[in-house]
Amino acid sequence: MKIAVTHENGNVFGHFGHTAEFKLYEAQDGRIVSARVVPTAGSGHGALAGFLQAQGVEALICGGIGGGARDALAAAGIALYPGVTGSADAAAAALAAGSLSYDPAAKCAGHEHGHEGGCHGQESGCHGHEGGCGQDRHGCAGRG
Template identity: 40%
Template sequence: MKIAIAKNGNTVSGHFGHCEGFETFEVENGKIVERVFIPSPEHQPGILPPFLADKGVNVIIAGGMGGAAVELFKERGIAVVIGAQGDLDDVIKQYLSGELKSTVSACEEHHHH
């Protein structure tokens, strides 16, 4: 399984579409076997779900995400966890232990630049 966390620095990004990139964690038998940073492409609506799907991502974790993006990820079979915050290492540990739960509410408004 490959998990991607939208990040800025070493913390979860408040909105995945405006993050510097994604820290990906390849997980086998509940253990992280590989950790890789993927820089985010230039932000354009709808580009990130296929971009991450092409990288083999199965789960996306972010602080916030618009409803359209959530649906695009779900169409590709990618699980979405939103409402995460804090340090990447803490968040991935919470996810792997089953403690991280999605808030399930998507961002309603977007201001694209």
């Protein structure tokens, strides 16, 4: 199984739509057998699901994620494991072993831009608009 984790400084990055890189893992027989970091090369928001699909990713571990990205990942056939924090390596190993603790309801949060319902008032969740939510790469994670 190929697992992608939103990645920053060894940890799960808190907002899918703003991740600058993914750590991709190959899992076999319940354990990680290889890993590599792949930059998104400027792919943002809606393009990230296609980026992951092109990498052959079957499962994504992330922190927060908006509704539009959830839909795009589902359409790409990528299983989603949101609401994860901490070490990217530990999260991938836990998923491979079948013991990952995650929050299926985790959303992109921490936007104080006046969007109705936070960033999720936008038709496509956090995705598809420039400025606003996209200005603060760490804002969706609630980190500064």
